[in-house]
Amino acid sequence: MRATGLNHVSIVVRDMEESVRFYTEVFGMEPIPTPNFGFPVQWLRVGDLQLHLFKRDVPAPPYHHFALTVDDFHAVYLKAKALGIFDATRFRHHVYELPGGCVQMYLRDPAGNLVEVDWPDAAALDRSIVTDLRRLADAHPQTGEHRRATLFLSRREHRKGGQE
Secondary structure, three states: OOOOOOOEEEEEEOOHHHHHHHHHHHHOOEEEOOOOOOOOEEEEEEOOEEEEEEEOOOOOOOOOEEEEEOOOHHHHHHHHHHHOOEOOOOOOOOEEEOOOOOEEEEEEOOOOOEEEEEEOOHHHOOOOOOOOOEEHHHHOOOOOHHHHOOOOHHHHHHHOOOOO
């Protein structure tokens, strides 16, 4: 027996309306019908998956995060920059090119949850917009298996040689 996929991720929020507005405006998520759990909960559609928001009085964990792939990295980057929500503390910078050529950006939602935004191809980014992209390999040596790592498993067969 094995898991066949992810269905949803649940996070804690402090202000339900603010968080729903954030995820709908920044990421285009759609509120969907949600059962009554006896406390505020809102489910949001993310493609074929879901993000569940739970209003609870507990802090967001500092390193736990979930990652979203977006269809317009530049738009999310510019929105995050305008809102001042980049997180450069947890991973020492907020936007990295990984060895496989994909990109990770870290930001914080209104409840303090760490959100990773992923993009498959750093070479496709307009560097006049994303001016602060750093290569992870410049900060930490990437050898052997490290260079073969990818966030986008469907692209793995194109990188079997592990070239940067």
